[in-house]
Amino acid sequence: MGIKDRLFSSFLDKFTTISLTLLIISTAVMLIQHEIAAQQQEETGVTKKELVEEMYQKRLEQDKKIYKEVQRLFGMRQYTAAQEVLLKVQKEHPDNPRSFIYQARLHYNTGQLVKAIFSYRQAIEKEPDFVDDQTPLFLGKAIMDDLMAAKETFLQELKAKPDDKEVRKALDELLYLQRRVAGGCE
Amino acid sequence: MSRFKLPDISIITGIVLGGGAVILTLFGNPVNSGICISCFLENLAGALQLQDSLRMSYIRPELVGFLLGAFVMAKQSRRFHVTGGSSPLIRFLLGFFMIVGCGVFIGCPIKMMLRLGAGDLTAVAALLGMLFGIWLGGKYIRAGSVLERAQKLPTINGYVLPGIGFLLLLFLFIQPSFIRQGFSGPAAQHAPLWMSLTVGLLIGGLAQRSGLCITGGIRNFFMFREKTLFSGVLALFGSALLVSLVTGQFHLGMETQPGAHHSHLWSFLAMVLVGLAAVIVDGCPFRQVIKAGQGDVDAGITCFGMVIGAATVVTWQMRSSSAGPVFNGQIATLLGLIFCLTVLLSYRKACR
Structure with missing residues (x-):
């Protein structure tokens, strides 16, 4: 079974793959935002x-x-x-x-x-x-x-x-x- | 024309491990303790806020390096085999007690060799203890006390520990607010991040290829007179001794030794515990980290036990200080020995 089949062969697989992708993107975005905010705070304030x-x-x-x-x-x-x-x-x-x-x-x-x-x-x-x-x-x-x-x-x-x-x-x-x-x- | 022949990979690993550890102390790691799995795990537990001593809170890049170095090497050389399912709770507790033993002695088997290489004669009692523990464990193995064989598991299981390793590496670089880092004490004593990580990755990769293990090398020598891993252990000691001598870090004696105490009986008993537990789980704390990186889920469980052990020895005040062992640590060592012997006894009965 190829990767494409494994990820998108049924409704449940499609749901899982899309959910996982969204979750990973959301987590990454939140982490990056948090990091940028922390860095800005560090730049303006004391380390x-x-x-x-x-x-x-x-x-x-x-x-x-x-x-x-x-x-x-x-x-x-x-x-x-x-x-x-x-x-x-x-x-x-x-x-x-x-x-x-x-x-x-x-x-x-x-x-x-x-x-x-x-x-x-x-x-x-x-x-x-x-x-x-x-x-x-x-x-x-x-x-x-x-x-x-x-x-x-x-x-x-x-x-x-x-x-x-x-x-x-x-x-x-x-x-x-x-x-x-x-x-x-x- | 005679060809130049490289020494065995376990000897190379030993040389890099011993020499690298002493060099790391020159660049900031605690003296006599360039590489110590139990100390590193205590630091990691602090960084993850599993224990509350800020002075011992830092994600040691070497530790992450060992795990990821072993993972990359195993994947590269097609030796990433995912197995597990052998007495997980017993392994967890043995990992816990290994770190208790290390905490009472102040150091894992690698640090013990490093301390000996730096001329610290207080580690002799610990060496004797570990030799006795391994010898005793070997006797039980011969008598049939062996944990059951691991089963093949779905591949995802093998990625969990390396995945955590990558996450820790990420934490090291971005330093999120929930990760603590001490600014004084052992936490502040560290070599530059890139150097620690490089040494860790190199040692992790080499150790995966060679299978170097302090207790395993000695056990194999005791049981089968097999010298491959044992020569790596000797090389570790030799290179640590040589680099200590060359860099002026060698101080022979018992007094003024950093991170040491004079309670030889408890050093002996603590390392009997480490030796015995390591024989049962098939590898010293360092080897457990390497095995976890190459897909051994049982070793991963032992690593979790070691992390919890590291947090507990600090929080419950079981670890010794330069003043000597404390009551809590002494009791925990005895409990650990009772646990090991009970496990060995029950498996012996199971095998009859």
Whole structure:
């Protein structure tokens, strides 16, 4: 049986073929219209990419404003004062994940390495973009530097006290953080 | 005059697959994970809004390429045979559990080889698990536990999956509003579209011709000492290792490995599940996609199971992270093993 016979041999076949053709044409026309409308909207308005960039820019500016004082005190190595201001900021902005980064850095700079590691973990759990080098929030290199230095200290401490559970747990956390910063699938 | 002889097609496929995957990571795909069927399916499920993690939502062109490459090659070489009807629900669930196993380990058998090729020693436990699963599956096959033979089906059945492939390709280009694409996380880590698609099509075509399958190659070697597909698996590992070494992506060790965890027992068990399920459905997740492209409706059903599995592992939080496996994933792995063994046992009784 040829294609022509198969498509038009009876009334039912003719009906099916014509209906299918009409349905395909209607769907295609609707899709094309939708696509043209979406493109026109995109041309007149902002693109998805621009929206995302704008969102990150806003966040960076907001963070800069919120943590301005903490950053200043941190730069002057006034860690106690910086900690006090950070606590205030944390109360005012409990959902802002960057405070965990500052907290980790404060712990790190005051020699509280175990606490620093846990704060880094909290920061990354709350905001995975901190270790995503595709986003402007990426802080992976700075975090990795701290982790590498802390790892040396933990290994030395474990040599001296092999049964220290706290340090062992912190080392596990640190290794996890290193794998996160290394990238790959989450 | 001696003639230059090309290596076997399965070796060529292995080389292109392993090397191509590592090269894709250089151009943006996640490190140690240039090609991973389970990750790609999780991304696809996100793009289709079957799971809600925006960071894992992207239609991976490689996946579409595998399917369509296999379809075009099968049509071209007159190997497009439409068959099906063999235990569809069991295949669906085995596809589901294969992806659960992959999610708990963090990667399909191809990614496991890529991770090993990049020096990730945490994947050794998974390799041992998969070898054990395949060996065990082989024992059951020898004992007669085999799903029934597929029947010849009307041709239209074979076009369904490639048709979906074409639709996904269309979505990739026109990006309709209902298709999601993440802007950070793994979704944002991808090579240029044209490159991913080309590599996918090439690998899909070659894999259709060669029949390359990670679990199938190892199974054939275990059961019949047949080395054709196995040499392709070795070539995959070899080329991934070589390209990783040349491009400076090789880091031997267990620490600082991307997308890995240190729960070796669960990596082992998860890949026992993948190996066992793959032997029952006759092919690893990658092979299922290729077979679906060449008209195998049973493989298509398994692919649907894999997509639903991919969506579920994310939504029900069954997949592991770098921190390690989670309770839900551990339970799902055990349930998967129970299911596989129950299927094997029931088919063994049926064959007696």
